[in-house]
Amino acid sequence: MASTGGAEPDAEDAAEIKEAIYGEVMPCDRMELSQRLAVEELITTEASYVHNIQLCVSDIRAHLQKKQLPDLDLEGLFSNTDDILHISRRFLKGLEATTTQEHEQLLCISALFQEFKEEMETVYKIYCASYDHALLLVESYRKDPRLQEEILETLNATVPHTGASDLSFFLVMPVQRVTKYPLLLRKILENTPTSASAYPALQAAVRAMAQVNANINEYKRRREVATKYNKAEHLTLRDRFARLNTHSIAKKTTRLSRLFMHEAGIVAKTEDREYDDLEEKFQCVVSSVAVLKENVASYLGHLEAFLLPTPHKCELQIDEGPAQQYCHFAEYLHCTVFPEFKRRLDRLVCQPLCSLSDMLVGPQQLVKKRLDKLLDYEEIQERKSEMGSVTYDEEAAMNTYLAINALLVAELPRFNQAALQLLGQILCSLSALQQDLAAQVLHQAEKELEQMPHGCMPLPSFWKMVEDTLQQSGAQLRTFCQTFETVTPSPVTQKGEHMYTEGLSLLPVSSSDPVSLALHQPLNPAEERKVLSLVSKHGPDKLYQVTSNISGSKDLDLTLQRGQIVALLQNVDTKGNTSRWLVDAGGPRGFVPAGKLQPYCLVQSQQPGMQMPALESSTERRRHSYASPEAPRPQVATFTPAFQVVAGFSFTARSPQEVSLQAGQPVVVLEPHDKKGSKEWSLVDVNGQRGYVPSSYLVTVPVQEPLGWSLPV
Numbered sequence: 001m002a003s004t005g006g007a008e009p010d011a012e013d014a015a016e017i018k019e020a021i022y023g024e025v026m027p028c029d030r031m032e033l034s035q036r037l038a039v040e041e042l043i044t045t046e047a048s049y050v051h052n053i054q055l056c057v058s059d060i061r062a063h064l065q066k067k068q069l070p071d072l073d074l075e076g077l078f079s080n081t082d083d084i085l086h087i088s089r090r091f092l093k094g095l096e097a098t099t100t101q102e103h104e105q106l107l108c109i110s111a112l113f114q115e116f117k118e119e120m121e122t123v124y125k126i127y128c129a130s131y132d133h134a135l136l137l138v139e140s141y142r143k144d145p146r147l148q149e150e151i152l153e154t155l156n157a158t159v160p161h162t163g164a165s166d167l168s169f170f171l172v173m174p175v176q177r178v179t180k181y182p183l184l185l186r187k188i189l190e191n192t193p194t195s196a197s198a199y200p201a202l203q204a205a206v207r208a209m210a211q212v213n214a215n216i217n218e219y220k221r222r223r224e225v226a227t228k229y230n231k232a233e234h235l236t237l238r239d240r241f242a243r244l245n246t247h248s249i250a251k252k253t254t255r256l257s258r259l260f261m262h263e264a265g266i267v268a269k270t271e272d273r274e275y276d277d278l279e280e281k282f283q284c285v286v287s288s289v290a291v292l293k294e295n296v297a298s299y300l301g302h303l304e305a306f307l308l309p310t311p312h313k314c315e316l317q318i319d320e321g322p323a324q325q326y327c328h329f330a331e332y333l334h335c336t337v338f339p340e341f342k343r344r345l346d347r348l349v350c351q352p353l354c355s356l357s358d359m360l361v362g363p364q365q366l367v368k369k370r371l372d373k374l375l376d377y378e379e380i381q382e383r384k385s386e387m388g389s390v391t392y393d394e395e396a397a398m399n400t401y402l403a404i405n406a407l408l409v410a411e412l413p414r415f416n417q418a419a420l421q422l423l424g425q426i427l428c429s430l431s432a433l434q435q436d437l438a439a440q441v442l443h444q445a446e447k448e449l450e451q452m453p454h455g456c457m458p459l460p461s462f463w464k465m466v467e468d469t470l471q472q473s474g475a476q477l478r479t480f481c482q483t484f485e486t487v488t489p490s491p492v493t494q495k496g497e498h499m500y501t502e503g504l505s506l507l508p509v510s511s512s513d514p515v516s517l518a519l520h521q522p523l524n525p526a527e528e529r530k531v532l533s534l535v536s537k538h539g540p541d542k543l544y545q546v547t548s549n550i551s552g553s554k555d556l557d558l559t560l561q562r563g564q565i566v567a568l569l570q571n572v573d574t575k576g577n578t579s580r581w582l583v584d585a586g587g588p589r590g591f592v593p594a595g596k597l598q599p600y601c602l603v604q605s606q607q608p609g610m611q612m613p614a615l616e617s618s619t620e621r622r623r624h625s626y627a628s629p630e631a632p633r634p635q636v637a638t639f640t641p642a643f644q645v646v647a648g649f650s651f652t653a654r655s656p657q658e659v660s661l662q663a664g665q666p667v668v669v670l671e672p673h674d675k676k677g678s679k680e681w682s683l684v685d686v687n688g689q690r691g692y693v694p695s696s697y698l699v700t701v702p703v704q705e706p707l708g709w710s711l712p713v
Contacts, residue, residue, distance in 0.1 A: 035191035053174070069150060071147060076133055079130045094115075106201070107198045107201050117208045117212050222404070225404055270377075278408070279412070282415070290357070296349055296350060329448045341433065341436075349426055363412070550596055552592075580592070647697055651697050659684065659690065661697065682694075684698070
């Protein structure tokens with residue numbers, strides 16, 4: 001019955017119209033008509049399904065990708081919809097092609113399902129296994145107003161005609177479609193006479209698609225079991241104790257006893273040759289990845305240690321020639337080639353290797369859990385053979401083992417193959433990086449070599465030149481070392497008995513110079529020994545004192561303190577610069593500014609009766625070696641003190657260890673430091689009283705010579 005007003009017929013009207021149509025035809029024609037309608041439904045719904053999947057992939061997902069939302073997991077949402085769309089397009093094309101086969105259409109449809117059943121099972125089981133995760137993502141996005149608003153805006157912009165309120169409207173379509181194939185085929189089969197030639201083919205197609213759905217459900221169940229057990233848990237000792245209970249202790253005890261019986265040969269192990277081979281290959285992959293990861297980490301450590309020294313940054317004081325070309329070459333390697341090589345090594349080798357190592361964690365956990373479940377399975381099987389039945393929990397435990405074992409047997413071959421391919425690519429990348437590094441270094445070395453005068457020399461001539469250069473450099477180096485290390489004879493010699501050394505001190509040449517007076521301080525025994533060593537090596541006329549602090553800014557420069565005593569070795573540096581002198585600081589040797597040195601000479605300290613023999617110069621010594629010997633002249637010079645230490649300020653003792661001073665009062669410095677070595681206090685003798693006074697209160701002044709006195713000639 002048709003409705004008025006141009007409205008569409010409702011469900012009751014449609015049923016009446018359908019009954020009227022079927023009532024006008026014969027039963028056999030009615031079956032044929034239903035069969036034709038079922039075939040049309042299969043093709044039209046497949047076309048609509050492909051269109052919706054196309055919208056999902058090319059419109060919705062592409063629109064969301066352009067938004068670049070960091071919190072949106074598009075891969076988790078849409079999984080392998082690209083693979084599903086590719087297969088569904090080909091399948092639809094085959095279905096549409098069967099419409100031209102009027103009498104053979106059913107056979108073609110059956111053959112088409114048989115042809116696509118394996119591909120459909122492969123792609124749909126992956127999608128169905130990840131479908132629950134996609135729904136969890138959709139639910140979490142609903143709770144985020146910002147993400148939900150972006151998703152709704154995308155749906156309204158791309159598929160407004162569908163009226164979809166969230167992504168689950170499209171995500172459920174592949175799950176619904178694969179489960180509907182057996183129903184559509186069964187509907188065609190029900191309207192096909194049993195005597196028809198296509199009937200057995202349709203039956204086989206129905207069974208095939210039903211088996212595909214069963215395999216998908218089993219795969220999904222296995223994945224759920226694997227997901228439960230393949231997570232690596234990092235539990236503390238407290239968490240592990242918290243998990244212990246009577247059931248877990250009993251279960252672990254049973255497993256351990258079963259394992260001991262296996263090792264002792266009391267009970268036979270369940271052998272699975274196929275799985276054992278797969279596990280052996282898998283463990284080989286795990287071991288190879290671990291060793292390569294360790295070696296690459298060690299290689300990176302060695303590379304970093306290699307890059308730490310920077311000889312090209314040292315000032316060689318050579319402005320041109322091979323040394324400068326070496327600096328350019330080393331700087332290019334350290335600043336360009338090796339850092340770029342390290343970045344590429346990290347990106348192409350280290351990161352993929354770490355990702356592969358992380359991928360192995362899940363399967364490793366599953367392999368370990370399979371062994372535990374195998375022990376449970378054997379125990380339950382033994383109990384079942386004895387008692388004839390098992391409990392529901394024991395049956396579930398057996399099914400868990402079977403699911404894990406079946407999943408590993410099915411997935412490990414592909415996983416091993418993929419892991420080996422990735423491992424091979426990593427090794428190829430490492431080899432290619434090494435080749436590129438060698439090529440870059442060689443290319444740069446050749447460029448630098450072309451600029452050198454001997455770059456085009458024949459090889460024998462080059463090695464001869466290298467040998468001569470090394471010999472010449474060795475001779476120069478020995479001469480240079482002798483300049484620093486060889487103890488040269490003193491320019492003065494002594495006559496008669498040995499030279500008195502006690503009480504010697506360094507004093508400036510010009511005692512009237514206020515800077516010299518401020519610099520002079522009494523020397524402690526260690527400093528006196530160092531000065532005497534310098535005198536014995538270089539002579540007293542080579543001694544200088546530092547007038548202000550010197551901070552070395554170059555490699556061969558010295559850092560010296562104000563007042564320190566040094567001996568002059570050379571009054572020029574290696575470049576002939578007379579403003580930088582080479583000095584010996586009583587141990588270290590190096591360059592210092594000449595303007596911060598002041599000459600010093602030796603005088604007799606405050607010890608009466610001390611005498612020093614007259615010294616003979618080297619010139620006189622040489623003259624005496626050729627002239628006739630003269631009578632010895634035992635002429636002795638007697639010195640009086642040139643300086644004395646007095647109190648610059650008055651000081652009042654505050655403890656028994658201190659001594660009072662009056663300004664201008666002479667003192668004798670016994671120790672220029674206290675018992676702890678601090679130079680802020682000095683131990684002095686004042687009119688026979690000993691005690692500590694502040695070192696800053698003491699000054700050194702020249703001694704006024706009595707009128708009419710003079711040094712003997």
